[in-house]
Amino acid sequence: MKINSAMHSHSSINFKSYNMIDNNTGNSISTNFYHDTEVLQKAVKIIEKEFPRGTNILVYAGSNGEEALSINTLLDKRFKYNIYSIDKSSKAIDFAHKGIYAIHPLADDGFLLNLNSEENKQFLCRIFHKNFQETKPSFPINNLSDPIYTIRFDNVDLYPQRYFIPKESFKENVSFIKDDIKDIESFNNHQKAGAIFFRNAIYQLTDNNLSGVFKLGDRPNLATNKRKIILELIDKIYNKLEMKGVFILGNHLQEHLYIADRTIPLEDTVLVDDARNIRFMKTHPVIEALKKNGRFKPLFEFLIPGLGNNTLKLPLIWQKIK
Numbered sequence: 001m002k003i004n005s006a007m008h009s010h011s012s013i014n015f016k017s018y019n020m021i022d023n024n025t026g027n028s029i030s031t032n033f034y035h036d037t038e039v040l041q042k043a044v045k046i047i048e049k050e051f052p053r054g055t056n057i058l059v060y061a062g063s064n065g066e067e068a069l070s071i072n073t074l075l076d077k078r079f080k081y082n083i084y085s086i087d088k089s090s091k092a093i094d095f096a097h098k099g100i101y102a103i104h105p106l107a108d109d110g111f112l113l114n115l116n117s118e119e120n121k122q123f124l125c126r127i128f129h130k131n132f133q134e135t136k137p138s139f140p141i142n143n144l145s146d147p148i149y150t151i152r153f154d155n156v157d158l159y160p161q162r163y164f165i166p167k168e169s170f171k172e173n174v175s176f177i178k179d180d181i182k183d184i185e186s187f188n189n190h191q192k193a194g195a196i197f198f199r200n201a202i203y204q205l206t207d208n209n210l211s212g213v214f215k216l217g218d219r220p221n222l223a224t225n226k227r228k229i230i231l232e233l234i235d236k237i238y239n240k241l242e243m244k245g246v247f248i249l250g251n252h253l254q255e256h257l258y259i260a261d262r263t264i265p266l267e268d269t270v271l272v273d274d275a276r277n278i279r280f281m282k283t284h285p286v287i288e289a290l291k292k293n294g295r296f297k298p299l300f301e302f303l304i305p306g307l308g309n310n311t312l313k314l315p316l317i318w319q320k321i322k
């Protein structure tokens with residue numbers, strides 16, 4: 001007997017969707033619609049206020065496009081904005097070009113369930129359904145590779161996914177492009193951008209994979225000079241942004257808690273694992289780089305799950321001010 005023969009209402013869709021590993025790098029390319037909703041909603045409001053006549057919005061680490069499309073649903077006058085969803089993973093961009101999105105109706109998304117009011121949840125469901133329509137794929141789609149996902153939902157027949165495609169014209173202002181943020185300067189014929197998103201990917205760029213700390217035996221790479229990579233990244237982002245443009249960071253713990261590599265003097269570290277001599281950096285290298293010469297100012301702070309017993313807030317939206 002099928003347990004879930006009951007129809008799911010709109011509000012039961014909570015946007016848990018793309019779960020994948022890139023085969024070449026072994027890195028996660030997972031994402032979901034409205035990931036870290038609060039930040040997305042706030043960022044879109046600022047972009048509309050600072051660039052009412054439109055601008056380029058670069059969504060790096062855009063994965064299969066769900067982040068860029070979520071942003072597009074939130075814009076009041078989307079036709080004024082060119083959105084580029086950019087990722088260095090071919091697998092993610094191939095999925096983006098397929099343009100069909102699998103959503104698990106029962107998977108819980110902490111951000112949506114825990115942090116949002118019922119009213120906001122209903123609002124997000126409304127704008128999603130306004131812009132997407134349900135479909136039956138004509139080709140097999142397997143995006144259930146995430147072990148956590150498959151353990152919890154091991155019987156996909158019992159909890160079938162639902163598939164959605166954007167309604168006609170909704171995607172006109174969005175392009176999906178394979179590229180690396182390292183080449184951001186020349187992207188789009190050197191044109192500037194009003195907003196740059198690079199969320200939950202700095203940890204991949206800097207080998208700051210915290211599972212190397214928390215899972216014993218998995219030794220983190222201490223050779224990568226994280227500070228140098230981050231400074232170069234933020235310099236490039238600064239150069240690419242228009243004045244008053246914004247840069248948006250991710251909220252995963254490993255974007256904010258950095259394993260000290262060999263370049264960090266001992267006195268600037270905190271010991272976390274005596275036996276393996278693993279240390280964290282005392283300071284936040286991304287915030288240091290953003291604050292350099294007073295070039296960016298923080299606009300809003302958000303809770304980072306796992307940091308300071310879930311009580312510590314950090315600025316995730318930064319504005320270029322000089």
Ligand SMILES: C[S@@+](CC[C@H](N)C(=O)[O-])C[C@H]1O[C@@H](n2cnc3c(N)ncnc32)[C@H](O)[C@@H]1O
Nearest residue numbers: 029031035061063087088089180181199200201
């Ligand atoms: C964990 S996913 C995060 C996706 C999405 N931003 C989110 O927060 O839900 C990280 C993505 O960043 C991409 N990525 C990592 N390094 C990158 C780089 N140097 N340039 C562009 N994309 C990159 C990966 O391919 C992957 O799709």
